[in-house]
Amino acid sequence: MIQENRFIGFFEDNWETLSENPFVFITLVVITFAAGYFISKWRYNSIIETLRERLNLRTEQSENYKERALKYDQVVHEIVESDSSQLKMKTIQFVGELREFIERHKRQDDNFTYKRFTAPDAEMSEEDKRRAWAEETNEMIRLSNERNNEYDRRFKTDAIVLRDELRSRLNDYEPINDHVDHMYEHPTNYFGFNDVATDLERMAKLL
Secondary structure (H helix, E strand, O other): OHHHHHHHHHHHHHHHHHHHOHHHHHHHHHHHHHHHHHHHHHHHHHHHHHHHHHHHHHHHHHHHHHHHHHHHHHHHHHHHOOOHHHHHHHHHHHHHHHHHHHHHHHHHHHHHHHHHHHOOOOOOOHHHHHHHHHHHHHHHHHHHHHHHHHHHHHOHHHHHHHHHHHHHHOOOOOOOOOOHHHHHHOOOOHHHHHHHHHHHHHHHHHO
16 A cells, blocks of 8 residues: 555656656556566576475475385295294394494594594694584584484394394393493494394394
């Protein structure tokens, strides 16, 4: 309403000038409406493009979820249908891969820790020390995230399926500790990874 009043006021205040120059008036009107049209069209196209991108993202997510579900069903089927000997072999092989993963990342972390504590810093200024500490902290967080993401991607689903199937066949089995089930979901550190590997290995040997 305010913009409309301003628009009308502009014509009232400049009517004499505009009436003496109709060509300028017509040109101004055409330019104004053209600008409004192109701005509206640009805004509309921008909204449509955003909606299209969201739809494509939803489609990709749905395909990823479907692929994961099919993979999970396949893993469950292979494990549930295996006999005791096959299940034991699958578990021991899985534990070997998990321990290799643990050792690889542990060597990487140990190497980083060694460099961190052996680097000379006697001549570094306080500002340099703070900057180095921040960089080291960020690197530690990156390594931790990388390690946990790899566990989630490569081991988590299979570990849980193997655990559940093994326990369904070992009625009297007692886990190695009260927290090991949580470690299958969120191991967070090497103690958790090793708990998962040890728990699975013990159950496999009891079959």
